[in-house]
Amino acid sequence: xxxxxxxxxxxxxxxxxxxxxxxxxxxxxxxxxxxxxxxxxxxxxxxxxxxxxxxxxxxxxxxxxxxxxxxxxxxxxxxxxxxxxxxxxxxxxxxxxxxxxxxxxxxxxxxxxxxxxxxxxxxxxxxxxxxxxxxxxxxxxxxxxxxxxxxxxxxxxxxxxxxxxxxxxxxxxxxxxxxxxxxxxxxxxxxxxxxxxxxxxxxxxxxxxxxxxxxxxxxxxxxxxxxxxxxxxxxxxxxxxxxxxxxxxxxxxxxxxxxxxxxxxxxxxxxxxxxxxxxxxxxxxxxxxxxxxxxxxxxxxxxxxxxxxxxxxxxxxxxxxxxxxxxxxxxxxxxxxxxxxxxxxxxxxxxxxxxxxxxxxxxxxxxxxxxxx
Amino acid sequence: xxxxxxxxxxxxxxxxxxxxxxxxxxxxxxxxxxxxxxxxxxxxxxxxxxxxxxxxxxxxxxxxxxxxxxxxxxxxxxxxxxxxxxxxxxxxxxxxxxxxxxxxxxxxxxxxxxxxxxxxxxxxxxxxxxxxxxxxxxxxxxxxxxxxxxxxxxxxxxxxxxxxxxxxxxxxxxxxxxxxxxxxxxxxxxxxxxxxxxxxxxxxxxxxxxxxxxxxxxxxxxxx
Numbered sequence: 001x002x003x004x005x006x007x008x009x010x011x012x013x014x015x016x017x018x019x020x021x022x023x024x025x026x027x028x029x030x031x032x033x034x035x036x037x038x039x040x041x042x043x044x045x046x047x048x049x050x051x052x053x054x055x056x057x058x059x060x061x062x063x064x065x066x067x068x069x070x071x072x073x074x075x076x077x078x079x080x081x082x083x084x085x086x087x088x089x090x091x092x093x094x095x096x097x098x099x100x101x102x103x104x105x106x107x108x109x110x111x112x113x114x115x116x117x118x119x120x121x122x123x124x125x126x127x128x129x130x131x132x133x134x135x136x137x138x139x140x141x142x143x144x145x146x147x148x149x150x151x152x153x154x155x156x157x158x159x160x161x162x163x164x165x166x167x168x169x170x171x172x173x174x175x176x177x178x179x180x181x182x183x184x185x186x187x188x189x190x191x192x193x194x195x196x197x198x199x200x201x202x203x204x205x206x207x208x209x210x211x212x213x214x215x216x217x218x219x220x221x222x223x224x225x226x227x228x229x230x231x232x233x234x235x236x237x238x239x240x241x242x243x244x245x246x247x248x249x250x251x252x253x254x255x256x257x258x259x260x261x262x263x264x265x266x267x268x269x270x271x272x273x274x275x276x277x278x279x280x281x282x283x284x285x286x287x288x289x290x291x292x293x294x295x296x297x298x299x300x301x302x303x304x305x306x307x308x309x310x311x312x313x314x315x316x317x318x319x320x321x322x323x324x325x326x327x328x329x330x331x332x333x334x335x336x337x338x339x340x341x342x343x344x345x346x347x348x349x350x351x352x353x354x355x356x357x358x359x360x361x362x363x364x365x366x367x368x369x370x371x372x373x
Numbered sequence: 374x375x376x377x378x379x380x381x382x383x384x385x386x387x388x389x390x391x392x393x394x395x396x397x398x399x400x401x402x403x404x405x406x407x408x409x410x411x412x413x414x415x416x417x418x419x420x421x422x423x424x425x426x427x428x429x430x431x432x433x434x435x436x437x438x439x440x441x442x443x444x445x446x447x448x449x450x451x452x453x454x455x456x457x458x459x460x461x462x463x464x465x466x467x468x469x470x471x472x473x474x475x476x477x478x479x480x481x482x483x484x485x486x487x488x489x490x491x492x493x494x495x496x497x498x499x500x501x502x503x504x505x506x507x508x509x510x511x512x513x514x515x516x517x518x519x520x521x522x523x524x525x526x527x528x529x530x531x532x533x534x535x536x537x538x539x540x541x542x543x544x545x546x547x548x549x550x551x552x553x554x555x556x557x558x559x560x561x562x563x564x565x566x567x568x569x570x571x572x573x574x575x576x577x578x579x580x581x582x583x584x585x586x587x588x589x590x591x592x593x594x595x596x597x
Contacts, residue, residue: 082498093514104499107505109508
């Protein structure tokens with residue numbers, strides 16, 4: 001799987017002229033094009049989808065040219081078999097949820113009938129838990145439901161990859177986090193390559209296997225984000241440094257264990273691709289990044305049976321109350337601390353306080369591994 | 374009094390034909406004006422608006438110049454096919470079509486322009502061809518706006534007087550529509566007939582509006 005994009009396009013003239021000169025290649029399954037508004041991200045994504053025709057250049061996916069000005073190749077959007085998630089989802093307002101999802105299954109001249117029974121639509125309604133909403137119209141749905149319908153509609157057409165245009169930009173902040181988590185989970189479930197464009201660094205944090213930085217119509221840099229230590233610091237509160245003590249290879253993902261100076265260790269799930277790219281091996285220094293919101297505080301670990309792989313025992317050293325959430329800082333030995341965000345309610349019901357023994361618990365899949373430069 | 378009913382039938386026939394033609398032409402041209410970029414687009418738009426501003430008699434004169442027996446189109450039709458449009462109900466249809474055309478074209482263009490191009494792009498990515506996109510997405514989303522224009526066009530065609538009189542004349546039972554019959558009745562001092570004709574016209578208009586309100590489903594473009 002590989003994206004190859006090298007295109008040029010000139011739009012308008014005079015002071016309003018914009019010239020796109022985009023060039024990047026990536027084999028990341030989750031590629032994020034990151035840049036400010038007006039940098040040419042959407043135009044690039046539309047060019048990949050076949051909605052915008054570049055003046056010159058080449059676009060290929062998996063070695064197959066979808067556009068090649070030199071060779072006279074320009075596949076129609078419908079022949080590219082790429083799913084596209086529009087910024088505000090662009091659900092057809094005159095069709096029900098069910099009709100929207102069935103829309104791409106038949107390219108004839110008539111819309112799917114409201115009551116039409118078909119298996120594929122049923123399957124996607126169930127997969128995204130939309131069955132009880134199937135008769136509703138888009139304007140009767142919440143933001144999260146709309147996103148799921150849009151995803152179901154795109155996925156039902158069995159695309160080879162999914163292109164996402166600022167999927168959370170239109171949402172307010174609290175909803176954004178929730179939808180991000182949901183999309184993250186769905187992407188992992190359907191294992192579809194994605195290209196996501198955004199100007200929000202939180203999206204980069206959540207989705208990027210590789211970032212292409214875009215500014216003023218050009219790709220200015222490209223990198224695997226876990227190598228960029230400083231970029232991660234701003235979004236993940238916890239950075240725990242240690243040494244790789246074990247790597248268990250898997251089919252797609254590898255399991256990486258990092259031993260901390262205090263004697264405890266952290267397990268992380270890292271794609272095989274990233275392990276190779278980072279040059280991870282037993283004995284080298286590495287750090288683990290964990291978001292404070294991913295950490296659960298368990299007051300009494302004895303007897304608790306949890307699925308999370310990381311359960312680091314320690315002592316609370318500090319509590320920082322906030323408007324909604326309290327910050328709990330746990331010393332896990334060897335000079336390492338872990339910050340966790342818990343609601344004020346949980347903090348008081350668990351009687352969390354400095355000096356109390358508590359464990360920091362988080363899933364192996366919520367850990368990002370990096371290598372110091 | 375039979376003459377009144379005949380005039381009503383003729384008026385409805387002419388107005389329906391004219392509206393039908395306007396629907397096809399107006400939607401096609403309105404769509405082109407809304408979605409296609411071509412040089413002279415706004416000039417074309419202005420020229421298409423002319424029937425709204427020009428006096429109907431002037432329009433009627435233009436039509437005669439074109440489809441009259443000595444006109445370039447009328448002459449050709451007459452020579453090649455023996456078709457003569459002047460002083461026929463088909464000529465009245467042409468006059469009404471021309472006069473009512475801007476109502477459909479204008480509202481169709483405006484309706485198409487309010488359809489977010491993103492819906493069409495979404496349909497394109499989902500695998501639809503141009504015709505399917507138009508019929509399944511664009512038209513259903515613009516329909517309500519177009520319908521408003523179609524109703525106005527029908528009302529305008531039903532009341533058309535000047536251009537029709539110029540082109541089709543006032544032949545009772547053949548080209549004498551309601552509005553022309555009203556004029557003739559008043560001129561001849563037949564007040565009873567005029568009263569009936571006016572009542573018929575008004576009733577026909579009210580019925581049209583009621584039917585149209587019924588036909589328009591509550592949910593055509595989704596709720597605002």
